[in-house]
Each structure stands twice: as C-alpha cells, then as structure tokens.
Amino acid sequence: MKLTAGGILLVMMATLSSGCATPTYQSPKPAPALTLSEAERQQGKALHYRLAQQQRLNRVSWPLLKASTDLCPDKIRPALGFQYANSHSFAPSDAQQTDTKQPASERDAAIREFKLGEVLQVMAVVPGSGADLAGIKTGDKLIKLGEQSLPTGRTALLEAPEILRQQLADLKPDQTIEVTLYRNGQTLTRPLKPQTLCDYPVKRLPSEQINAYADHYSVAITDGMLAFATNEDDLALVIAHELAHNLLDHIPATARNTLLGGALDLLLISQGILSPGAFSLGGSVHFSKAFESEADYLALYLLARAGYDLEGRAEFWRRLSNSRPSHILSETGSTHPGNAERYVRMQAAIAEIRLKQQRKEALVPNTIKP
Ligand SMILES: [Zn+2]
Structure with a gap:
C-alpha cells in the first residue's frame, strides 16, 4: 500500500489525536495490598504450572526413552525418576529492589509454595520409575545416596548431578542403591533401582x-x-x-x-x-x-x-x-x-x-x- 501526502497527514493527525484521549469511565480502584496479594497468588500458580508441565513431559517421555535404548547404545544413562530442587533453584529477589509494593521474589514464592529450604527436596516422581516403585514421594528431603551425603545450599543443584552419576555408575544391572530420606520428622531408607534410558x-x-x-x-x-x-x-x-x-x-x-x-x-x-x-x-x-x-x-x-x-x-x-x-x-x-x-x-x-x-x-x- 502506498500513502499519498494527504494520507500521511491524516494518519499523523489520527495518531496525535489518539495520544490526547483520556478515559471516560471510572473502574473501581483496588487497594494496592489487594493487587500485591493477587500478584503473589499468580506467582505461586505460575510455579505450579511450570512444575506440572515438566512433570507431564517427564511422565510421557519416560517410556519412550526406556523403549529406545537399543537405538542409543552410546548415549544411555541410569535414571532414578525424581526431580529435585532446593530454595536456591529459584531466582532470588533483585538486590536493588527496595519497593515494598513489589511481590515477593520467585525464590520466596517457591519457599512458600513448596516449603523449600537448603536441603534438596523431591519435587516430582515419574510413575513407574525406580523412585516411584521405592515409594519416594514429593516433598521428601534427600539426605544420602548410597554412602554419599547429598549436597545442600547454594551449589547443591550444580553438584548433585555429578554425585548421582558417580554413585549410579558402579551399579551392576539389577543392583539397587539405598537412598536416605527425611519425611515428616523421620529418617527413612529405601532401596532404589535405576532404569536405563536414552540420555x-x-x-x-x-x-x-x-x-x-x-x-x-x-x-x-x-x-x-x-x-x-x-x-x-x-x-x-x-x-x-x-x-x-x-x-x-x-x-x-x-x-x-x-x-x-x-x-x-x-x-x-x-x-x-x-x-x-x-x-x-x-x-x-x-x-x-x-x-x-x-x-x-x-x-x-x-x-x-x-x-x-x-x-x-x-x-x-x-x-x-x-x-x-x-x-x-x-x-x-x-x-x-x-x-x-x-x-x-x-x-x-x-x-x-x-x-x-x-x-x-x-x-x-x-x-x-x-
Ligand atoms: Zn522434525
């Protein structure tokens, strides 16, 4: 489409005049505290949505990754079937942020929604996996795998995968490894049997x-x-x-x-x-x-x-x-x-x-x- 000079002028006038428009109707003004609490509610729901979608992907992909191991002989891994996180897995609040009208950080929301702390905690369990068969549950705190203590704190999420990999690498087929958990004030141990998946x-x-x-x-x-x-x-x-x-x-x-x-x-x-x-x-x-x-x-x-x-x-x-x-x-x-x-x-x-x-x-x- 080509605009003539007159057309361009009309477009400019329309743009300018729309810039001056003001609302006619007065919608109710909510108290800032109400908006803040709604923001936190939505933040919590967004976290649950993300977790649920990833759980769905894990659940649906598990049987496919398990059934195709003959096609990935050089790229297999032993898998236990649980997702884990601690409070440091979520973004902290912005240090510059001093506005108390802002909702809590993603980390605060995760702590509130999932009761997360420094210890790694089970966020989801894949149905049919070794973790599921061993009775591991969402919310269990992960203390040890075999004889190895699992990391806690800021770097736990970075260190844990390598520890899990090392502990599972030496297992023979059909061998189980003991996981130590903390649940409802009690320490529990469960025998875990990994399954082999395409990685x-x-x-x-x-x-x-x-x-x-x-x-x-x-x-x-x-x-x-x-x-x-x-x-x-x-x-x-x-x-x-x-x-x-x-x-x-x-x-x-x-x-x-x-x-x-x-x-x-x-x-x-x-x-x-x-x-x-x-x-x-x-x-x-x-x-x-x-x-x-x-x-x-x-x-x-x-x-x-x-x-x-x-x-x-x-x-x-x-x-x-x-x-x-x-x-x-x-x-x-x-x-x-x-x-x-x-x-x-x-x-x-x-x-x-x-x-x-x-x-x-x-x-x-x-x-x-x-
Ligand atoms: Zn394609």
Whole structure:
C-alpha cells in the first residue's frame, strides 16, 4: 500500500489525536495490598504450572526413552525418576529492589509454595520409575545416596548431578542403591533401582508457538505445543518425533547446540516439526523432507514399543491443518512434507506396525533396500 501526502497527514493527525484521549469511565480502584496479594497468588500458580508441565513431559517421555535404548547404545544413562530442587533453584529477589509494593521474589514464592529450604527436596516422581516403585514421594528431603551425603545450599543443584552419576555408575544391572530420606520428622531408607534410558532430556520451552525442537542432545517442547497436544498420546508422538531426529543423528554437526545454551540460539539453530524453514541459518541446517518422514516413521515404532496408542495418531496432522492450511501441502523450498502427506504416510506406517504386532514380530522399522 502506498500513502499519498494527504494520507500521511491524516494518519499523523489520527495518531496525535489518539495520544490526547483520556478515559471516560471510572473502574473501581483496588487497594494496592489487594493487587500485591493477587500478584503473589499468580506467582505461586505460575510455579505450579511450570512444575506440572515438566512433570507431564517427564511422565510421557519416560517410556519412550526406556523403549529406545537399543537405538542409543552410546548415549544411555541410569535414571532414578525424581526431580529435585532446593530454595536456591529459584531466582532470588533483585538486590536493588527496595519497593515494598513489589511481590515477593520467585525464590520466596517457591519457599512458600513448596516449603523449600537448603536441603534438596523431591519435587516430582515419574510413575513407574525406580523412585516411584521405592515409594519416594514429593516433598521428601534427600539426605544420602548410597554412602554419599547429598549436597545442600547454594551449589547443591550444580553438584548433585555429578554425585548421582558417580554413585549410579558402579551399579551392576539389577543392583539397587539405598537412598536416605527425611519425611515428616523421620529418617527413612529405601532401596532404589535405576532404569536405563536414552540420555536425551525432554524440556519445556516457554514459547506460545506450537512447536518442538531437537538439537542432538535434548528435546524441547513449547508451551504452545503442550497446550495443543492435550492428549498424552499426541504429546508422546511429538516427543518421539524429536527423539527420532536425535537417535538418527539428523542434526548436522554444524548446527548442534545444547538447549541449555539459551532459547534464542535454540530457535535459531534447531528445526521444529511445524515451522518449515522458519528458523534456519542461511539454509545450512535444514532437515530434508526425507529426514522428516524418517523421524515420523521411527516415532510411530517408538510409540508402539512404549505402549502408546497408535489409533488416531495421524489425526494430529489434520488438526494442525485446521489453523494452518498453508501446511496441508509442502510449499516450495519447505524443509517439511505437507500435513496431507504426513497423514497418509503415518496411516500406512501404523498399518505396517499393526501387522507386525499381530504376527508377534519385533518392532523394528524397515530399512531401505539397496
Ligand atoms: Zn522434525
């Protein structure tokens, strides 16, 4: 659209006049203390939301990571199945902040909501994991693993992973390790048996976009996708697709970047399943359409192995096309197949898997014949 000189003047006048507008109606003025207490309430709810979403990711991804260990022989880890934190895991208040009208810091909110202190505390337990089977509960304080005391205080969250790794590294298959806990004023010990998982952590990415990412080291699922994939089987499909990219080594060495490096890098470097070409670096890190189809294909096998329901999974692509009709067919230059092709391919792959299940054959994807 081109504006004439007169048009530009009108736009400027409209802008100026709107700057002078004042409200006509008087809405009720709440007492500052009320707003403050509501802010703290929302802060608490936001913390619970974040924890619940990460719990959901852990719960849904666990069976997939467990069922695919034959495909990640060099990248496995023993996992216990609990998340932990202490008060230092959350951001402190800004030292410069002297305004008492501001709500408490995230750390204060976490202390209030989860009763956190200096000692590491169990925040969530994955159903079916060793921690779950051993009866570990949310809120348990972690004192020792084996003979090793677990760290406390400011650096606990940094030190704990290495201690856990060392303690679990020497365990033989099927061996248990004793965990010492503090619960309701009592010290308890429980035998813990780790399970072996592919070592690709699945994390939540605070973004409203409906998308998911793989970066060779981990998988990230956006808040937008978590809201879109309300069905756990659909969420498992999305995670399995990204996991497949990692398992199949699809991410070029030049594009590898850890998700811990920051969301911006992640968005720039990784390719999502739904944003063809949206985040690429000079076209150098595109997954090919063939890789996308291969990841869709392997994902279904991973779902079947992990016991997820294949029925209706291809509907995911139809649902996506409702709001994104431009993705029904693959656009020129797109890195991803269109949703129509993905639906049809997925239906065929589901039929193939069902046949193998009926024949009691191993759930191994077909390889390309030379
Ligand atoms: Zn993909």
